[in-house]
Amino acid sequence: MFVKNMDSLTQIVLGAAVGEAVLGKKIGNKAMLYGAIAGTIPDLDVLASNFTDTVTALEMHRGFTHSILFSIIFAPIFGWLVSKYQSYKDFKGWTLLFFWGFLTHPLLDAFTTWGTQLFWPLDYRVAFKSIFVIDPLYTLPFIVFLLLTMCKKRSSKKRSFYNKMGLILSTSYLMLTLILKWVTYTKFENALKEQHIAYSEIDTRPSPMNTVLWNANVNTKDSFLLGTYSLFDSQPITFESRPKNHELIEAIKENDKMQRMIHISKGWYSISVRENELFFNDLRFGLMSLDSEAEDFVFQYKIQINNNGLLQFSETKKGRDDAQKLMKELWTRIKGN
Template sequence: MDSLTQIVLGAAVGEAVLGKKVGNRAMLWGAIAGTIPDLDVVWRYLTDTITATEMHRGFSHSIIFALIAAPFFGWLVHQIKKRPDVGWTGWSKLFFWGLFTHPLLDAFTTWGTQIFWPFHWRVAFNSIFVVDPLYTLPFLICVIAAATRGRDTLSRKRTNNLGIYLSTAYLLFTVLIKFAVNHKVEASLQEQGITYTKISTRPAPLNTVLWNINVDTQDAYLIGDYSFFDSQPIVYKTFPKKRTQAQKWIERDEVQRLIAISEGWYILEKEEESWVYNDLRFGLISNDENDSQFVFRYLLTENDGTITATEDRPTPKNGKKLLIDLWQRIKGN
């Protein structure tokens, strides 16, 4: 999830663990704990793109990291604060839950997280977009309201807990929504006589009403979307896999690593003189009616027998239009 959401979650967890003893400082340290796992972005500046992508939401988002790092950070804060009533164990408990709930939340997003690192199993429920106001705003309001009340008051505890309960209920509700969407997609494919091997659904930006759909068939991927307000059948756009033309590149180790990252959802194609690796998991972005590109794409170049991938995300030319189009599509077809 986005940084603000993780800060809010960490603050709420910190309050739940130590708020009664240290007041708003528990929220502060909880927010810091909730931010620490995302410091793995530093790998972008220390290694190549493929390796950095593999390490994103890896070790720092695992149970092992939480177990190792929590006692260290707990000891560090204990040395700074010297609170006998809290002690090393109290601060360690706060940091453990702040570090652990971060990857738990990320597991519901499309990118997922390697919570069971070192096992190469990325948990991704694909039920919530990385920025979702319906998750974050009520949670944020409850945390702010709790912070304004006395640390020994029952209303402070209840308000903070309300934020945790509401956000958790919404998160679980998105999983139920996803099941309903998958059922709708499977029915539409059967009605249209489409044979497929697997499907992938994920919410469109900022909501859980409109969902993007990927369908894997023998020679092509089908991409469509579905809103709960739709009155027309789901329409799929076809994207040929083009495996034969790109076979020599597909066999290369660096490309195989990208394929593993994208869980097999990819199209490798030649654009002018360059080869481009498209990660299909995050869908398309449109700059105008005739110009759509995949959100995650990498330019591949070869030097001295080594393939280098450079991230090439398309930049929206008209952000306001994208939001208007998104809202119109949410309202149904």
């Protein structure tokens, strides 16, 4: 819940800054308000989880509402609706505000691990995997400059300066995360080479709330290797082996829902057993612990067959204590090995 709230806050701040950039000089703080609304609307796709099954909801998340097509179609609609009851009647101006508010939302999401279907209806997610869904170094400076902007009159040059600085710094940080991803990817790649490990693919991403500690999943023939690297590390990178256990779902592997879950995970999944129950683990988002024996993956789904003989997936719940424990472990690991 905390992660989702912080993610929403980040999108609200970005949307508000974009709204200010488009119409701030003409309508003042109202531009921020409507920009914040525009920056929130794409995430209403999460409501799908209340009306459909887990697999379908996952497929829909960051789908149509996060596409360029959505921005093109719905920006004029919202622009027309708002221009009808606001004193500022410029349809074009309102349309541009909603267009950029809608579009910058998925553009930011594209830097995260889950990615976004920018080119929907094409079944392809743009995912640079260079920033966690929330990152204080991105959001907090942005908030400061947005507050400074709000305190100035709409005709003030400083108002425009503060808003531009917030957008420039946040965008620059996103570009920096791509550089850090390249640097850390190279570190993992070199470590695998030095340890003579044969692999077919590497998947890297930053750990929660920072871009200092990075995680890697490595695909080998019989298992996945998990590794971590901090920019402050002084010791060589080590990798922990995790069995794929794909044979445990051999009997249901061709089931439509199972195939869809495998597709959603991009093949980065393992199967685990606990108390005679099977669990589908999406490895792309890591574990809720740095313990080498941990099995509590961030995105873990219990595999069940219902009374009608249909395959179902239900996400395992994570508690606040789990998150607090993880953050303490991350803070210790960030400082180096």
